[in-house]
Structures are given as C-alpha cells and as structure tokens.
Amino acid sequence: MRTRLLHLLGIGLLCIAGSACATLLDFENLTHKQDISGTYYGELYWEYGNPGYLNVGGSWMCPEPINSNDYYFCPASGRNYLTNSWGSTELGIQFLTPVEVFGANFSGHGFIDNWAEGVRVHGFLNGVEVAVTEWFMDIDQTPDWFAVNLINVDRIVIEAKPAPSDQNVYTYGWYGMDDLTYDVIPEPASLILLSLGTLAFVRRRVG
Numbered sequence: 001m002r003t004r005l006l007h008l009l010g011i012g013l014l015c016i017a018g019s020a021c022a023t024l025l026d027f028e029n030l031t032h033k034q035d036i037s038g039t040y041y042g043e044l045y046w047e048y049g050n051p052g053y054l055n056v057g058g059s060w061m062c063p064e065p066i067n068s069n070d071y072y073f074c075p076a077s078g079r080n081y082l083t084n085s086w087g088s089t090e091l092g093i094q095f096l097t098p099v100e101v102f103g104a105n106f107s108g109h110g111f112i113d114n115w116a117e118g119v120r121v122h123g124f125l126n127g128v129e130v131a132v133t134e135w136f137m138d139i140d141q142t143p144d145w146f147a148v149n150l151i152n153v154d155r156i157v158i159e160a161k162p163a164p165s166d167q168n169v170y171t172y173g174w175y176g177m178d179d180l181t182y183d184v185i186p187e188p189a190s191l192i193l194l195s196l197g198t199l200a201f202v203r204r205r206v207g
Contacts, residue, residue, distance in 0.1 A: 058088020087172025116173030
C-alpha cells in the first residue's frame with residue numbers, strides 16, 4: 001500500500017510540474033482591430049514593439065477577417081488570432097511569474113509579399129536573456145505549431161526575420177500567432193508542502 005501511495009505522490013508532483021494545467025490563449029474573446037499592447041490580457045502584459053512599416057511602432061493587434069487573392073487571414077482555431085501590427089520585428093510578452101512556454105501556432109498575415117520569413121523567440125528571466133530558439137521558417141497561409149520549449153522565463157520577445165524588400169528605409173515582417181500555450185512553474189516551497197502533506201496522509205493510512 002505504501003509503495004502505491006508513494007507512486008501516486010510522484011504522479012501528482014509530475015502533473016503539477018508538467019503541462020496538466022497548461023494555459024492556452026486562443027484570443028477568441030477579443031474584438032477585431034483590438035490593440036492589446038500596453039494592457040494586461042489573459043493575465044499577461046503585452047508590450048509595444050519596435051517600429052515596422054513606415055516607421056510606425058508595432059503592437060499586438062487582433063486583425064480583421066479579410067481574405068483576397070493576395071491578402072491572408074489565418075487563424076489556427078476559431079476566428080481570432082494576434083498579429084504584429086505594422087510588421088514589427090520585435091514584440092514582447094511579460095508573464096507574472098516564471099513559466100514554461102510550450103509554443104504557439106504561427107502563420108503569415110496580410111499581404112503575402114510582406115510576410116516575415118521566419119520567427120524565433122528570446123527568453124528572459126529577471127531582465128536577463130537566458131535562451132533563444134532556432135528560427136521557425138514555416139510561415140505561410142497554413143498555421144503551424146512552433147514548439148518553443150523555453151523553461152523558467154518570465155518574459156519572451158518574438159523576433160521576426162524581415163520580409164524581403166527593395167526598400168532600405170523600413171524593416172518589417174508580418175505574421176499571425178494563435179493558441180499561445182504555457183504553464184506556470186510551481187515554486188519549490190509549494191512542491192515541498194504538497195509532498196509533506198501527502199506523506200503525512202500516507203503515514204496515517206499505513207500507520
């Protein structure tokens with residue numbers, strides 16, 4: 001019996017430390033053309049970005065559902081997603097506590113000639129960059145999962161590889177992001193308390 005209960009304890013701790021309670025943001029409660037930069041949405045702080053096309057500062061925007069021969073609207077799920085307005089090539093997201101970022105779906109957005117060639121994600125902890133992913137180059141009209149897998153970060157910056165352009169004045173690259181998925185990393189003290197409580201329960205059951 002004791003072995004079985006200890007096994008269950010181990011499973012419980014793994015569930016807490018893993019993705020059993022992962023948060024997925026699908027942006028379905030946003031309205032079209034809603035700009036969420038400078039606000040707390042989904043308990044995350046969404047930053048403003050560097051200037052993009054026409055040197056206009058970028059932001060996180062829920063775009064309008066427009067489709068034409070050369071303009072694409074590409075949600076991975078539902079009807080909403082976020083795009084980097086003005087093709088900003090650096091946009092950040094702040095978490096309230098250290099997290100593991102599992103990934104998100106990425107696609108092109110808007111006019112096909114203006115799409116980013118790829119994206120990568122920089123991870124920060126306490127203001128220090130601690131990791132960066134490889135470039136994810138599958139940017140097209142079909143959203144595809146980018147497994148970011150950054151552990152113990154409290155801020156990320158999504159960097160876009162600029163779109164090919166004959167202009168030397170502006171740097172830009174549009175993309176769409178949907179289904180951002182992450183999990184809060186439990187504090188060690190919480191795991192210790194849980195394990196002590198469970199062990200006390202084990203002792204009562206087998207005592």
